[in-house]
């Protein structure tokens with residue numbers, strides 16, 4: 001191992017490899033300006049963007065896309081015609097100015113920003129970052145990004161064609177622990193997928209297993225199935241993606257999904273490993289340089305086991321795994337139905353979030 005560090009041109013940082021210097025500076029900018037060291041909306045959307053760029057790849061036909069190559073930013077006008085990419089324009093708009101401020105490719109920017117973003121979320125693992133993605137020369141074909149209303153076998157086939165098993169997909173879906181929809185429900189923003197959208201915890205794996213009671217619209221929106229944690233008067237309840245529900249119950253993935261409930265450590269490992277793969281889809285890693293050192297140390301997990309949200313309980317569990325795996329015994333949060341915070345600081349009114 002090379003233990004010498006080089007002094008970076010910015011006069012502030014040192015790096016194991018000169019090629020990593022720019023990422024140390026970029027991390028500072030992302031943290032202080034773009035994300036404000038917070039696991040908020042902009043961080044969530046930056047993480048989502050890593051997937052929507054990288055999944056534009058097909059082993060069956062490599063002409064369809066270059067994977068994690070920045071094409072979604074470089075050819076935004078084309079790729080955003082795919083309805084599966086609804087909403088990713090916000091992340092692209094946030095990040096695009098950095099392309100002119102830092103000497104980096106669009107693909108590197110997207111994957112690096114996602115890895116820095118998630119470090120702000122309590123309980124996220126420290127992700128890897130390999131530098132050196134050449135800029136995309138053509139857009140990815142439309143139709144490569146899974147949609148929540150797609151049949152689960154179609155989703156698995158699409159993921160397999162990009163190199164991911166059902167287990168790896170479940171690992172990636174830990175991301176839906178810090179996720180809210182802006183586009184699926186008419187006239188609604190930031191509808192959360194679990195009761196703790198600013199904490200990278202296993203609540204998503206638990207709450208998707210609870211019997212549905214209420215959808216956000218009647219009938220449910222395309223890609224939505226009813227969720228258990230309802231809309232209290234003061235704020236909005238959560239929604240379930242049809243795809244998360246189907247993946248939680250498919251025989252290909254249901255036992256693994258269920259096993260992640262209250263297993264923070266295993267969730268972190270599987271998310272870490274699958275993200276390492278996702279970040280280099282379509283890339284020749286032998287030509288890349290490991291700049292993981294530029295990723296900030298993540299905020300540690302909150303020391304709280306998974307719990308049934310207030311007003312729910314084990315009687316609502318729908319378990320389809322037929323292997324004899326005991327389900328963890330979990331407490332139920334006390335009090336009236338859970339009110340899900342809308343801001344990272346715990347405020348329940350989206351209009352009051354610090355920007």
Ligand code: HEM
Pocket residue numbers: 041044045047048050051086087146147148149155172173175176178179180181182183184223241243
């Ligand atoms: C079967 C595959 C997947 C489907 C169908 C899916 C679908 C969706 C949908 C419909 C939304 C809401 C977008 C909106 O309305 O604003 C969303 C949000 C999100 N997804 Fe996924 N997703 C999938 C996999 C992934 C993966 C692999 C990642 C990981 C990198 C990811 C990360 C996120 C994040 C972080 C958000 C939240 C964005 C925000 O809060 O603004 N998703 N996903």
Ligand SMILES: [Ca+2]
Pocket residue numbers: 176177178194195196197198199200201202203204
């Ligand atoms: Ca969560």
Ligand SMILES: [Mn+2]
Pocket residue numbers: 041044045180181182190
């Ligand atoms: Mn959003």
